[in-house]
Amino acid sequence: MGATNIKKEKGGGHRRERMNWKIPVSLFFVLYSMITIFLVGETILSSFKTKIELVENLLGFPKAPTMKNYYTVFVEEGFAKYIGNSILLVLLSLILLMLVSSMLAFGMAQYSFRGQKLLQGYFLIGLMMPVQLSILPLYLMLSRIGMINNLPGLALLYAANLSFPFLVFYQFFLQLPKPLLESARIDGAGDFRTFLEIVIPISRPVFATVGLLQFVTIWNDFFLPMVFLPKKNVQTLTLAIYSYTGNFLKNWDKIFAAVTIALVPILIFYFVFSEQIVTGLTAGSTKE
Known part of the structure; x- marks a missing residue:
């Protein structure tokens, strides 16, 4: 009886300890979310204000909403070209990145070979290495093959940064049902056909997750385009926005x-696919 009471007291203590941690963590995330929503909302509202109203009414709702700022950005400043450059860069990068990282992860998840652990460690180290450390050799390499100021050249660099996509795919592919893959091989399907016709259809959540997260990373990136795309006609949207900061009070x-x-x-991608992002990230974290 005494032992039972002791166990209950210990169990209750652990539960209280977990609750004590959950409250401040939850409050932090609620506060962080509120600040983020406020900043995003204020940015959108301010885009419909004139320069005079921004001075007089920075944090309030626009009194006389105007589309003049968007007309200036799109028509007079030619932002459609920069948006097109960003879209092209993202598409090229994602196609290469998803193709290489998913096929590499599938091969490593299905087969054992000498040096496999070493290769996995290599990708883990890649997560900890900032790209700024290797920017000089990367620049020299692209310069020698004539791919500076070239969107496909920069897409190659993004595609080569496959540590995170590889690890997400790898963890997911480890949980694939082996009987399903073996039955496909018995029916005469090779590895490539198995990957295309079986693995990809049942792996849509993780493909959506990797694609969306990498889309956000490439779309928002400023450093690599600044280094490798100095010419204005190939600049991305982030560089075009940065050009306004040279005369902030005016622009x-x-x-x-x-x-x-x-x-x-x-925002559109996150609202539409937020559930798939969570599903894809957690799908390979537990075993059935």
């Missing part, structure tokens, strides 16, 4: 409109 009404344009695709 801050246009900055709000340009930033809103950059935010819209990200």
Whole structure:
């Protein structure tokens, strides 16, 4: 009886300890979410204000909403070209990145070979290495093959940064039902056909997750485009927005409109696919 009471007291103590941790963590995330929503909302509202109203009424709702800032950004400043450059860069990068990382992860998850652990460690180290450390050799390499100021050249660099996509795919592919794959091989399907016809259809959540997270990363990136795309005709949306900051007091009404344009695709993707992101990230974390 005494032992039972002791166990109950210990169990209750652990539960109270977990609850004590959950409360401040939950409050932190609630506060962080509120600040983020406020900043995003304020940016969108400010994009419909004139420069004079921004000075007089920065945090309030626009009294006379105007589309002039968007007209200036799109028509007079030619932002459609920069948006097109960003879209092309994202598409090229994602196609290469998803193809290489998923096929590599599938091969490593299904087969054992000498040096496999070493290769996994290599990708783990890649997560800890900032790209800034290797920027000089990367620049020299692209310069020698004539791919500076070239969107496909920069897409190759993004595709080569496959540590995170590889690890997400790898953890998911480890949980694939082996009888299903073996039955496909018995029916005469090779590895490539098995990957295309069986693995990809049942792996849609993880493909959606990797694709969306990498889309946001590439779409928002500023450092690599700044280094490898100095010419204006190939610049991305982030570089075009940065060009306004040289004279912030003169252009801050246009900055709000340009930033809103950059935010819209990200917000749409997150609202539509947020459930798939969570599903894809957690699908390979537990074993059946």
